[in-house]
Amino acid sequence: MDFTSFLIQLLNSVQYGFLLFLVASGLTLVFGIMGIINLAHGAFYMFGAYIVWWLFGFTESLTLSILFGVPLIMLLGLAIERLAIAHLYQRDHLYQVLLTFGMILVLNECQKIFWGTDFYSVPVPEVLSGSIPLTENQVYPIYRVFISIVCMLIAAGMYLLIQKTRLGMTIRAGASNREMVQALGVNINWVFAVVFSLGAGLAGFAGMIGAPVSSVYPGMGDQILIISFVVVVIGGIGSIKGAFIGAMLIGLADTFGKVLVPDFASMAVYATMAVILLWRPQGLFGQSAH
Amino acid sequence: MFRTSLTTNLILICLLVVLAALPPFLGIYYGNMVTRLMILGIFAMSLDLLIGFTGLVSFGHAAFFGLSGYILGIVMMDTETASIYWVLPACLGVTALASLVIGWFSVRTSGIYFIMITLAFAQMLFYFFNENTALGGSDGMFIFAKPTLAIGSWNPIDFEDHHTFYYVVLVSLILSYLGLRRLLNAPFGQVIQGIRTNEDRTRALGFATRRYKLVSFIIAGTLAGFAGFLEAMHTSIISPAHLGWHESGNVMMTVILGGIGTLHGPVLGAFAFGFLHDWLQDVTEHPTLYMGIFVIAVVLFLPRGIAGLPADIARWLRRKPPGDGGSPP
Numbered sequence: 001m002d003f004t005s006f007l008i009q010l011l012n013s014v015q016y017g018f019l020l021f022l023v024a025s026g027l028t029l030v031f032g033i034m035g036i037i038n039l040a041h042g043a044f045y046m047f048g049a050y051i052v053w054w055l056f057g058f059t060e061s062l063t064l065s066i067l068f069g070v071p072l073i074m075l076l077g078l079a080i081e082r083l084a085i086a087h088l089y090q091r092d093h094l095y096q097v098l099l100t101f102g103m104i105l106v107l108n109e110c111q112k113i114f115w116g117t118d119f120y121s122v123p124v125p126e127v128l129s130g131s132i133p134l135t136e137n138q139v140y141p142i143y144r145v146f147i148s149i150v151c152m153l154i155a156a157g158m159y160l161l162i163q164k165t166r167l168g169m170t171i172r173a174g175a176s177n178r179e180m181v182q183a184l185g186v187n188i189n190w191v192f193a194v195v196f197s198l199g200a201g202l203a204g205f206a207g208m209i210g211a212p213v214s215s216v217y218p219g220m221g222d223q224i225l226i227i228s229f230v231v232v233v234i235g236g237i238g239s240i241k242g243a244f245i246g247a248m249l250i251g252l253a254d255t256f257g258k259v260l261v262p263d264f265a266s267m268a269v270y271a272t273m274a275v276i277l278l279w280r281p282q283g284l285f286g287q288s289a290h
Numbered sequence: 291m292f293r294t295s296l297t298t299n300l301i302l303i304c305l306l307v308v309l310a311a312l313p314p315f316l317g318i319y320y321g322n323m324v325t326r327l328m329i330l331g332i333f334a335m336s337l338d339l340l341i342g343f344t345g346l347v348s349f350g351h352a353a354f355f356g357l358s359g360y361i362l363g364i365v366m367m368d369t370e371t372a373s374i375y376w377v378l379p380a381c382l383g384v385t386a387l388a389s390l391v392i393g394w395f396s397v398r399t400s401g402i403y404f405i406m407i408t409l410a411f412a413q414m415l416f417y418f419f420n421e422n423t424a425l426g427g428s429d430g431m432f433i434f435a436k437p438t439l440a441i442g443s444w445n446p447i448d449f450e451d452h453h454t455f456y457y458v459v460l461v462s463l464i465l466s467y468l469g470l471r472r473l474l475n476a477p478f479g480q481v482i483q484g485i486r487t488n489e490d491r492t493r494a495l496g497f498a499t500r501r502y503k504l505v506s507f508i509i510a511g512t513l514a515g516f517a518g519f520l521e522a523m524h525t526s527i528i529s530p531a532h533l534g535w536h537e538s539g540n541v542m543m544t545v546i547l548g549g550i551g552t553l554h555g556p557v558l559g560a561f562a563f564g565f566l567h568d569w570l571q572d573v574t575e576h577p578t579l580y581m582g583i584f585v586i587a588v589v590l591f592l593p594r595g596i597a598g599l600p601a602d603i604a605r606w607l608r609r610k611p612p613g614d615g616g617s618p619p
Contacts, residue, residue: 281398
């Protein structure tokens with residue numbers, strides 16, 4: 001592998017890693033703070049992609065579609081949290097897994113009812129459709145670079161939100177000791193609803209911004225969900241920093257796996273996870289108290 | 291001790307008699323369906339050994355179910371006939387080995403990590419078979435010939451015959467049930483149930499809990515492999531979908547629907563689930579949608595499953611309706 005193709009693969013891994021991070025950070029936050037395993041998280045990613053494709057038919061603009069789409073996904077997340085998840089806080093993980101599994105069946109079927117089983121594609125916006133020449137015959141699409149930059153900004157925004165704002169402070173406090181936060185007079189139910197809806201929004205946004213590079217198809221949510229689980233487990237459940245490192249590691253393992261061992265690329269991801277867990281069963285940044 | 295009440299035993303024996311008497315009345319379609327549901331019952335019981343009795347929530351149990359079927363497929367790929375005396379041990383042996391490896395990693399963790407790790411390992415196997423073009427890739431493979439029981443020219447049981455196979459599966463189901471029951475009443479079973487109730491105390495009593503959990507994982511995995519073997523024999527086809535996480539989710543749903551922590555519950559769950567799905571397919575275009583709603587409803591309203599239903603109803607009947615006198619103030 002020469003340097004340019006190495007660079008291309010590296011950029012691809014980073015871009016994939018960032019998308020994964022957006023999905024996985026919601027998953028890890030929801031678990032870390034609410035203690036809920038949400039299998040339906042991937043469905044938000046899928047709905048994001050479908051909604052942006054659907055809205056694109058009216059608005060003809062990716063930006064506008066995303067601007068309208070994200071609130072829709074957040075509302076969907078809020079509704080699901082209030083109607084179903086809220087009843088599960090005191091229950092065993094087993095029931096959370098099962099309820100959200102049922103939720104996947106329902107949401108996947110709804111997707112088929114609304115939009116059918118065809119593959120769709122969303123065009124890359126005109127301004128970003130060019131490519132950056134790397135050598136005489138190798139180029140790199142601008143839109144992929146754009147995805148990385150946007151995701152980086154969002155990651156930075158999340159960092160600021162969680163580290164520097166009052167809401168972030170409450171969220172962090174809720175993650176480390178739920179009862180204490182409640183005793184201090186914070187309405188923890190409200191925090192839960194906000195976090196869940198935020199996580200849904202992030203996953204939906206990842207699906208939207210990623211729609212032009214991956215096509216829009218049934219089952220896309222299941223695929224990203226499982227990979228996000230791996231990311232979360234590697235990083236340590238509840239840790240945003242861990243989700244970031246884990247997403248980048250998986251991005252690298254997946255992209256380079258596809259180039260180096262094309263037949264077993266998907267296994268490379270899980271092998272990475274097994275090795276890391278052998279070394280640290282609680283994940284890279286997880287608390288060993290589990 | 292793992293005991294069931296006299297009433298439960300009587301009901302179970304009645305159901306068994308019904309199952310044994312049914313085949314002549316079932317026809318091909320329902321005969322196959324009941325056979326499949328009994329196989330799923332064995333599969334669900336094996337998962338309940340983990341979830342209900344050891345307290346290990348495995349979300350990758352289908353891996354062993356499918357793996358065993360694939361081994362059967364691989365063994366039968368280039369051969370016309372093979373003897374079950376070595377094919378079955380081969381399938382179970384590979385499955386046991388796989389559950390040893392996966393279990394060794396998994397039991398080091400607990401709670402949500404355990405759920406996710408078992409899921410990830412199952413996915414790893416899923417992709418291994420999904421991307422392996424020699425084994426049919428995502429389409430899976432046909433199993434053209436079944437292994438036989440024949441010794442020389444003497445063949446006591448012909449697996450090709452639907453009725454015979456029905457009874458083979460029924461006997462397997464009964465033996466699995468009795469075997470698990472025996473296991474749960476043995477000292478080993480007492481220890482794993484102790485682990486479920488309170489792992490720290492069990493460890494404090496001097497039991498190497500991690501080793502017990504691993505053995506329980508291997509037994510459950512191997513029994514799931516046995517169910518997978520029967521399933522592959524029954525349908526003559528094996529595909530990556532058998533190992534997928536939807537299958538793992540479905541069997542988990544079966545266990546919960548039937549009632550965790552009982553042995554007959556998962557079998558009842560398999561039947562309820564199977565017939566419900568069959569009925570939904572007839573009456574609606576979107577069976578999965580209603581299946582999903584049903585699962586959500588079971589989790590929210592029926593946490594103890596079908597096996598817990600009589601107790602739930604009894605408690606509901608005993609509760610005095612409001613305004614019915616009650617104790618004076």
